[in-house]
Amino acid sequence: MKIKQYHMLVIGASAGGLNALAVVLGRLPGSFPVPVLVVQHQGGGNDSEYLALLLDSMTALRVKEARPGEVPLPGSVYISPAGYHLQLELSGKLSLSVDLPVNFSIPSIDVLFDTAADALGASLVALVLTGASSDGSKGLKNIKSRGGLTLVQSPQTAEAPQMPEYAIANTRPDFIVPLQDIGALLCRIFLVEAVNGGRQSGDCL
Amino acid sequence: MDTQSREAFEIKWLLEAIYACYGYDFRDYAGASLKRRILNRLELSDCRHISDMVSKMLYDSDFFELFLQDMSITVTEMFRDPYVFLQLRERVIPRLKTYSRINIWHAGCATGEEVYSLAILLHEEGLLEKTRIYATDFNNHSLEIARKGIYSQDLAKYQDNYLLGGGKKALSEYYQYNYDAVIMKAFLRKRITFAYHNLTRDQVFAEMHLIMCRNVLIYFNQALQNKVLNLLINSLVHKGFLVLGDKETLEFTSMTHQFDDFEPRAKIYRKTAALPKANQDED
Numbered sequence A: 001m002k003i004k005q006y007h008m009l010v011i012g013a014s015a016g017g018l019n020a021l022a023v024v025l026g027r028l029p030g031s032f033p034v035p036v037l038v039v040q041h042q043g044g045g046n047d048s049e050y051l052a053l054l055l056d057s058m059t060a061l062r063v064k065e066a067r068p069g070e071v072p073l074p075g076s077v078y079i080s081p082a083g084y085h086l087q088l089e090l091s092g093k094l095s096l097s098v099d100l101p102v103n104f105s106i107p108s109i110d111v112l113f114d115t116a117a118d119a120l121g122a123s124l125v126a127l128v129l130t131g132a133s134s135d136g137s138k139g140l141k142n143i144k145s146r147g148g149l150t151l152v153q154s155p156q157t158a159e160a161p162q163m164p165e166y167a168i169a170n171t172r173p174d175f176i177v178p179l180q181d182i183g184a185l186l187c188r189i190f191l192v193e194a195v196n197g198g199r200q201s202g203d204c205l
Numbered sequence B: 001m002d003t004q005s006r007e008a009f010e011i012k013w014l015l016e017a018i019y020a021c022y023g024y025d026f027r028d029y030a031g032a033s034l035k036r037r038i039l040n041r042l043e044l045s046d047c048r049h050i051s052d053m054v055s056k057m058l059y060d061s062d063f064f065e066l067f068l069q070d071m072s073i074t075v076t077e078m079f080r081d082p083y084v085f086l087q088l089r090e091r092v093i094p095r096l097k098t099y100s101r102i103n104i105w106h107a108g109c110a111t112g113e114e115v116y117s118l119a120i121l122l123h124e125e126g127l128l129e130k131t132r133i134y135a136t137d138f139n140n141h142s143l144e145i146a147r148k149g150i151y152s153q154d155l156a157k158y159q160d161n162y163l164l165g166g167g168k169k170a171l172s173e174y175y176q177y178n179y180d181a182v183i184m185k186a187f188l189r190k191r192i193t194f195a196y197h198n199l200t201r202d203q204v205f206a207e208m209h210l211i212m213c214r215n216v217l218i219y220f221n222q223a224l225q226n227k228v229l230n231l232l233i234n235s236l237v238h239k240g241f242l243v244l245g246d247k248e249t250l251e252f253t254s255m256t257h258q259f260d261d262f263e264p265r266a267k268i269y270r271k272t273a274a275l276p277k278a279n280q281d282e283d
């Protein structure tokens, strides 16, 4: 693997995402050197607040709902609020948008990926997790074409394989990784020690 | 020059053309959603590049109207975030009751669902008759729908939110069926003045007791947010209330000292007693 500085990790997840996020984020240490932005599709209501609280209790990282105008910090995870697109502005700040759905979704993974690609180009690492949607594959391709690093959960290990399958078909990602190994790989990419143990994908929430 | 810098340059150019030609200033709107809307319009148009849209914009005012619609895509609901309406009912209304006449400004009202929600709440609390609501937006098309109070969708789906917001009846008591549509009852419409107002360039509204400005500031960059917040605070009476969108916050603006957190979870702020000189815009 070439040694390169990456400045941010962006993650897209849909059906089955809570468990997958818990497994992945559970391996990352509190000293993780970059901010993590997450779009998890939701079914309306305020479940993103709950999701942030739940994930916060399951990882060494600080997990919170994203707020507009906030500068994302290393070691923190920002979850898209339900009903808003999460975007990264060129200024490096987070922004939210009440808008039409993209790929039938608000928040949309493509929106996060495209705006992050505009802001950070090649210094971005992007990950597509489980889901029954085609969201994220266009954005992932965009990130790859700008020189960013692209990871996809292997469909066999996904609760809903469609989203990883679309992403793989569309992009030829740099890594296709079983859920269990994604956290460790991210730690190698960002040059930190993985947290041992952590959640197993079979654990119930 | 790479594609991205080229695009950024074209967008800047387009916004300058719109400003010069039509007086609408989108130059301080937050870039990410602005770009998405421009690219959507590009796709729907017969233009190849954003720069092709510039000349079309200059010579074809219909094309500008389309763009204006894109820029004010209205996604709104009745009693959206019911907790906010519950807090308005339980904590703000008792304080408004002390005034003999009440002025409310609803800035960025879109198609009006939220204003009617507020009017219903005021009615149930016995305040509607002494209240004047000014509901403004810069999208005349949306204002037209709001003014008529006619909605093609069935509003019954908002019944749950209405109840969660402290509603005590059936929402359907407030509208009538009219063929495929529903129309808000006249006594609600009568208390609302719908008017065109562009937050980026128009004046203050004087002596407001409550301003609702939800999910509008999120489209602006920090400098424009500060400027508009100044306009809002100057429109409020001493200890007046400001309600922002559920995920919006004053935390990252220059206005934190001029407002107290009245009900943080509902994003209800209150103008502080002492007003320091307005901060300069930053960003």
Ligand SMILES: C[S@@+](CC[C@H](N)C(=O)[O-])C[C@H]1O[C@@H](n2cnc3c(N)ncnc32)[C@H](O)[C@@H]1O
Pocket (backbone or CB within 6 Å): A098, B071, B072, B073, B074, B075, B076, B077, B080, B107, B108, B109, B110, B111, B114, B136, B137, B138, B139, B142, B197, B198, B199, B200, B213, B214, B215, B216, B219, B245
């Ligand atoms: C997402 S809607 C908010 C509707 C409602 N307040 C809610 O939260 O459900 C945003 C509204 O802001 C309006 N808007 C955007 N820029 C504006 C400006 N400069 N002046 C006045 N209204 C503006 C748009 O036309 C649109 O109707």
